[in-house]
Amino acid sequence: MVPLISVIIPAWNESRLLASTLEAVSKAQASAEFSFDMQLIVVDDGSRDGTGDVACAWADVVLRFPVNSGKGAAMFAGWQAASGEIVVFLDADLGSTAEKFPLLLEPVLRGEADLTVAKLPPASIPGGFGLVRGLAGRGVRLLSGYDSGAPLSGQRAMRSEVLRCCERKYQGFGAEVGMMVDAVRLGFRIVELEVPFRHRETGRTWQGWIHRGKQLCEVGLTLWQCWRKPAC
Ligand SMILES: O=c1ccn([C@@H]2O[C@H](COP(=O)(O)OP(=O)(O)O[C@H]3O[C@H](CO)[C@@H](O)[C@H](O)[C@H]3O)[C@@H](O)[C@H]2O)c(=O)[nH]1
Numbered sequence: 001m002v003p004l005i006s007v008i009i010p011a012w013n014e015s016r017l018l019a020s021t022l023e024a025v026s027k028a029q030a031s032a033e034f035s036f037d038m039q040l041i042v043v044d045d046g047s048r049d050g051t052g053d054v055a056c057a058w059a060d061v062v063l064r065f066p067v068n069s070g071k072g073a074a075m076f077a078g079w080q081a082a083s084g085e086i087v088v089f090l091d092a093d094l095g096s097t098a099e100k101f102p103l104l105l106e107p108v109l110r111g112e113a114d115l116t117v118a119k120l121p122p123a124s125i126p127g128g129f130g131l132v133r134g135l136a137g138r139g140v141r142l143l144s145g146y147d148s149g150a151p152l153s154g155q156r157a158m159r160s161e162v163l164r165c166c167e168r169k170y171q172g173f174g175a176e177v178g179m180m181v182d183a184v185r186l187g188f189r190i191v192e193l194e195v196p197f198r199h200r201e202t203g204r205t206w207q208g209w210i211h212r213g214k215q216l217c218e219v220g221l222t223l224w225q226c227w228r229k230p231a232c
C-alpha cells in the first residue's frame, strides 16, 4: 500500500507565487522515484489578494481564515484537516523549487527520521543580521540540547505522530522552533538535509525589518512558552 502524504501550505497574500508552488508540488508527485498518494491542503490565512481562489484550482482542501491569524494558527488548522500518515509543511513562496519536496520524505519513509528539516541554500541578497536565527538556534539548544542548522526553516516532513504528541498551538513564526524543541524533548529523531529550495527573500527594507521584528517577538514568545510549559 502506498503512503498518504498530506502537504500543508500556509499562505498569506501569496497569489503571485502560489500557483507555481502548487503546480510544482503536483508535478513532484508524478515524477518522484517512489509512489505516494497526496492530499494537498492550503490554508489561506486571511489574504486580501485572491490567494484562496488560486488555491482552489490545485488543492484538495482549501481552508480560509476571515482574518490573518499567523503562520502557527494556519499550520495547526491545516494539520487538523490532514489525514496523511506523513505531514509535510511547505511555504507558499517556493515556486518551481517546491518540486524538490519528496527529498524530505525519503528519510522518514526509510524509518531513519521522525522529522526532517530542509536547509536552504544561502540567500542571494543581504537579509538581517542573524538576530532571529541566533535567538532560534540558541533557544532550541538551551531548551532541548539539539544543535540545529536550520531552526527557522518551514520546509519539513514528519510522521503525523510527531504533531499528535506535541499537542501545542504554536505562535505565528515561532511554530518551527516550538515544534523542534517539543519533538526533541519527546525523543523524536530529527534529520536536517540540504534541499535546493528557493523562496522570496526579505531584504534590508523597512518591510523587511518589520517582518524580522515580528519573527523575533514570536520566536521569543514561543521559546518562553516551551520553557514555562514543556510538551506532555
Ligand atoms: O501571518 C502569516 C505569515 C506568513 N504566512 C505564510 O508562512 C510562510 C512563510 O512566511 P514568509 O513571510 O515567507 O517567512 P520567511 O521570512 O521566509 O520566514 C522564515 O522563517 C519563518 C520562521 O520565522 C518560517 O516560518 C519560514 O518558513 C521561513 O522561510 C508563507 O507561506 C506565508 O504566506 C502565513 O500563513 N501567515
Ligand SMILES: O=C(O)[C@H](O)COP(=O)(O)O
Binding pocket: 127, 128, 129, 130, 131, 132, 133, 134, 202, 211, 212, 215
Ligand atoms: O531573513 C531571515 O533569514 C529571517 O528573516 C531572519 O533574519 P535574521 O536572523 O537575519 O535576523
